[in-house]
Amino acid sequence: MxxxxxxxxxxxxxxxxxxxxxxxxxxxxxxxxxxxxxxxxxxxxxxxxxxxxxxxxxxxxxxxxxxxxxxxxxxxxxxxxxxxxxxxxxxxxxxxxxxxxxxxxxxxxxxxxxxxxxxxxxxxxxxxxxxxxxxxxxxxxxxxxxxxxxxxxTAELEKCVCVGDYMVQDENCIPQNQCSCFVTEKGGVFTDGEIYVSSDCTSRSVCSNNQLIVEESYQCSDHATCGVRDGVRRCYCIDGYEGNGVNCTREAVPKDCQELYVDGSSDGV
CATH class of the missing domain: 3.90.215.10 (Gamma Fibrinogen, chain A, domain 1)
Structure with a gap:
């Protein structure tokens, strides 16, 4: 029972x-x-x-x-x-x-x-x-x-972690209230000049002079997708477009054979 x-x-x-x-x-x-x-x-x-x-x-x-x-x-x-x-x-x-x-x-x-x-x-x-x-x-x-x-x-072993209200910065533990460039989503502190883009690419944070600057207006172009390439997450223009991901323009298309030849993308026919 x-x-x-x-x-x-x-x-x-x-x-x-x-x-x-x-x-x-x-x-x-x-x-x-x-x-x-x-x-x-x-x-x-x-x-x-x-x-x-x-x-x-x-x-x-x-x-x-x-x-x-x-x-x-x-x-x-x-x-x-x-x-x-x-x-x-x-x-x-x-x-x-x-x-x-x-x-x-x-x-x-x-x-x-x-x-x-x-x-x-x-x-x-x-x-x-x-x-x-x-x-x-x-x-x-x-x-x-x-x-x-x-x-x-799934957790890493043999790794020092900060306890309480202390956070990691340059492998040191400092009080969280002294973390000028602490990003909650990342769960850590940025070094000066480091850039972080949110997981959905709706905001971009930059650590400048130990101050966190958040660009709330960061948003992918209609011709871009949010993704990670070579370990960097940001907006990337889709095929056929070029730019920084926030602004994407259609790649130039040769108007005639002469432009195609000058461009060097073809040996001609």
């Missing part, structure tokens, strides 16, 4: 009760009938943990059975907290939360687990990483990472 909690803001009500609890969301998924294979809040009790507790189980990712340890997206829950808060957990399973280091320690030391981390940068680009043998130590070990295993994913 499967235990699922329907929770409100101040209390929880459990539809079923039984003495034996599943140890994680994978076991919940395997124990539940097909009518309970939905993502939601369930009760689990890892080996050795004194009492069952609620977790959010994601059954939509891959084959399901993922125990969600942490979620943060819009900043509705404060994460600048004490050691005790992170040990015990905080937040709301229906929105943003940290499940708690103590619970994670009991979870990850009962069998082998895969850790998956999903995140987005400020430009909205999504990435993920997985480690196939994730485990942390207990309180005596200060909940430090004891094992990670093999990495897979």
């Amino acid at each position: 499967c235990l699922q909690a329907s929770y409100a803001q101040e209390s929880s009500y459990f539809v079923f009760q039984q003495p034996d609890y599943q140890r994680d969301c994978k076991e919940v998924l395997n124990a539940c009938s097909s009518t309970h294979h939905t993502s939601g809040v369930y009760l689990i009790k890892p080996d050795g943990y004194p009492e069952p507790f609620e977790v959010f189980c994601d059954n939509d990712l891959d084959t399901g059975g993922w125990t969600i340890l942490h979620r943060r997206s819009v900043g509705s829950v404060k994460f600048n907290r004490t050691w005790t808060d992170f040990q015990n957990g905080f937040g709301f399973l229906g929105s943003e939360f940290w499940i708690g280091n103590e619970k994670i320690a009991f979870l990850t030391n009962q069998k082998q687990y895969q850790l998956r981390i999903e995140f987005q940068n400020v430009a909205g680009e999504a990435y993920y990483v997985t480690y196939d043998n994730f485990r942390i130590s207990d309180e005596w070990g200060q909940f430090s990472i004891a094992s990670l295993g093999t990495y897979e994913g």
Whole structure:
């Protein structure tokens, strides 16, 4: 029988009760009938943990059975907290939360687990990483990472990133409010003289004297398309037209054989 909690803001009500609890969301998924294979809040009790507790189980990712340890997206829950808060957990399973280091320690030391981390940068680009043998130590070990295993994913490793309100500029981290040429869509800071065209070619930004100049009127000609060539995104005139992409004119066509011959584009007939 499967235990699922329907929770409100101040209390929880459990539809079923039984003495034996599943140890994680994978076991919940395997124990539940097909009518309970939905993502939601369930009760689990890892080996050795004194009492069952609620977790959010994601059954939509891959084959399901993922125990969600942490979620943060819009900043509705404060994460600048004490050691005790992170040990015990905080937040709301229906929105943003940290499940708690103590619970994670009991979870990850009962069998082998895969850790998956999903995140987005400020430009909205999504990435993920997985480690196939994730485990942390207990309180005596200060909940430090004891094992990670093999990495897979779409995010770059061995790369320094700036944290908090700091951004990268010339491989250095500086406060975001000092970034004169910060472009949100790019998710980074421009160097002086660098040009950036938006993904739909509707604006063009130029960093000049550490000041960002945005040309909102930048727009492709009716005879041009927005594209990337040789790593440069901008408006490009279509075949038969020439220009800078914003202004495109039809290529000159020879009027007669004499012009064609003078132009050098033909050996004549």
